[in-house]
Amino acid sequence: MPEQVRISLDAMGGDHAPDMVVAGAEIALKRLPHLKFLMYGDQARIKPLLDNCPELAAVTEIRHATQEVTMDDKPSVALRQRRDSSMRLAINAVKEGDAQGVVSAGNTGALMAMAKFVLKTLPGIDRPAIATYMPTQRGETIMLDLGANIECNEDNLVQFALLGEVFARVLYGIEKPSVGLLNVGIEELKGNESVKKAASILREIDLPIQFAGFVEGDDLAKGTVDVIVTDGFTGNVALKTAEGTARLLVHFLRETFRSSFWAKIGYLLARRSLQRFRERMDPRRYNGAMLLGLNGIAVKSHGGTDALGFSNAIGVCHDLIANRLNETIKAEIASFEAEMSKAEAKNPDNVPEDTAQ
Amino acid sequence: MPEQVRISLDAMGGDHAPDMVVAGAEIALKRLPHLKFLMYGDQARIKPLLDNCPELAAVTEIRHATQEVTMDDKPSVALRQRRDSSMRLAINAVKEGDAQGVVSAGNTGALMAMAKFVLKTLPGIDRPAIATYMPTQRGETIMLDLGANIECNEDNLVQFALLGEVFARVLYGIEKPSVGLLNVGIEELKGNESVKKAASILREIDLPIQFAGFVEGDDLAKGTVDVIVTDGFTGNVALKTAEGTARLLVHFLRETFRSSFWAKIGYLLARRSLQRFRERMDPRRYNGAMLLGLNGIAVKSHGGTDALGFSNAIGVCHDLIANRLNETIKAEIASFEAEMSKAEAKNPDNVPEDTAQ
Structure with a gap:
């Protein structure tokens, strides 16, 4: 059985947080049952979501954060004024050894600034x-x-x-x-x-x-x-x-496929193959940008992603830790x-x- | 009737020159019958091609060039050592007022260096x-x-x-x-x-x-x-x-369209529409990069283009002159x-x- 891996999540980062973060963690856990999570954010919002996912709840610890980093926060402002944010606390967890990696779908500039400040470079x-x-x-x-x-x-x-x-x-x-x-x-x-x-x-x-x-x-x-x-x-x-x-x-x-009757029929016939084409190009498959060179593993998920995309970012974080x-x-x-x-x-x-x- | 426009062509520039240049000029002339051309290059190769296009030949003057700029020539070398090249002479024609614009599908760096040296900036x-x-x-x-x-x-x-x-x-x-x-x-x-x-x-x-x-x-x-x-x-x-x-x-x-039987059938049905999709994306439609800011009109055609693409570059040159x-x-x-x-x-x-x- 693989070693246990604990990942800290910025549960408030991203357009569809915290729902998408919890749902993404649930998908990731199905694929990687040895995962454990620390979820940082508004306990009152995260707890009811977790209550619906008993398996995920069993391996997740919620840690309340009183602040959030917004998409408009400048990195310098986030660094100085968001010390109790879900993002900052999730990064701190890696620094303190509570988690082996962090995933956030929040403000990229703020994440980079905080991660660099807290974790330092290698x-x-x-x-x-x-x-x-x-x-x-x-x-x-x-x-x-x-x-x-x-x-x-x-x-x-x-x-x-x-x-x-x-x-x-x-x-x-x-x-x-x-x-x-x-x-x-x-x-x-x-x-x-x-x-x-x-x-x-x-x-x-x-x-x-x-x-x-x-x-x-x-x-x-x-x-x-x-x-x-x-x-x-x-x-x-x-x-x-x-x-x-x-x-x-x-x-x-x-x-093109809407432009004529025959094109529409053609689309219907080729639909299954076109579905695979779409999957191949699906940006959610390529979700998870790595902050490389830090003394700690940090992964940035796309802000607009959904649960599936977020689960892929968690997967990337896991692989970098495990390897x-x-x-x-x-x-x-x-x-x-x-x-x-x-x-x-x-x-x-x-x-x-x-x-x- | 629109004013006459005379364009000088580097007949030796591009992967398929001079054939593509002559054929491109022929297409352009059909669209813009008031065009005239100066074709610079190897007379022995251009003449027989022109002989097959009597209408084009009637409005084209061949001017022999003893040199060619190759795709490997560094701009500095082209500038110093290719003074009798088809590219250089075609640019000179604009400087001397023999032509109102020049089109070349040759080496971009050399074209830019020569055009800047000969025509100067505005x-x-x-x-x-x-x-x-x-x-x-x-x-x-x-x-x-x-x-x-x-x-x-x-x-x-x-x-x-x-x-x-x-x-x-x-x-x-x-x-x-x-x-x-x-x-x-x-x-x-x-x-x-x-x-x-x-x-x-x-x-x-x-x-x-x-x-x-x-x-x-x-x-x-x-x-x-x-x-x-x-x-x-x-x-x-x-x-x-x-x-x-x-x-x-x-x-x-x-x-995708080759991946299954139904996809192949679907492709056949949607073929006409997909053909329009391809035409919409056709790089030949977007052929013709402009060297802007020079004291003279110079257009760079893609080196690998065909006659149709080259005719579009001539069309762009014409429009810039006419306007x-x-x-x-x-x-x-x-x-x-x-x-x-x-x-x-x-x-x-x-x-x-x-x-x-």
């Missing part, structure tokens, strides 16, 4: 990154950062590459995940300074990372590499562009730092940072 | 931008820059806003196009410094531009605004991400500079550049 990681996985022509691709860091230097990007690589190994069991840097072309000379310097470091340093060089926007959907690394500005725009384009095509497709993501990241960072020192000692005039200048 | 424009239009839920949206400028400051972005706005007015006849700045959120505090400062300038300055504030990646497909302004790095990634996602969905959809794009840009820039001086004179302590600091 040794060797300057800034945490937000990562998610997306459907591609050949399976799934992980992309980071998705918006935690608007401007990134080469060291941030290299650290994201390490984080993403370990994530792909741990969550997908890919033995040697390939890592690409998002750029405007695949030639060495293209791109901004951070991207060029990061590529130069990743090429020079002898790490187990399989660095595939630069990739472009369309490589996201092609699935050219297992991990795509970019700054938070570009990553955020790319992710939302992909989501928007997918919705646009589905919209066009719906219009000891952070232990692997720590080992990787240590080996990276050793390689960097070796490279500098061997060739002091040609440390990787300078090669792209 | 007064008040520091850097030209590449713009294109994309299908959205409510018509089309123009996006720029798509890769000409990897790093942009606030002045570049403001100039792109002016260029894009005029483009939307001239090419689409939108009376008051709305302009949005691509960002990671719609709140004023979000984004990098250039984006925040550009927004501040666009908000403060009293221009006919309808500035809609920040937009996000998914607003591309939603068509929230008529013009989306961004730096060349983000724009390039966003455009390719959208293209890649669209291809991925079409790929999934194809698999006097650059005259309108010049007037807009002049009014912008007047407004900027007025703002500075009125309120010297609060010039827009500083408001975001």
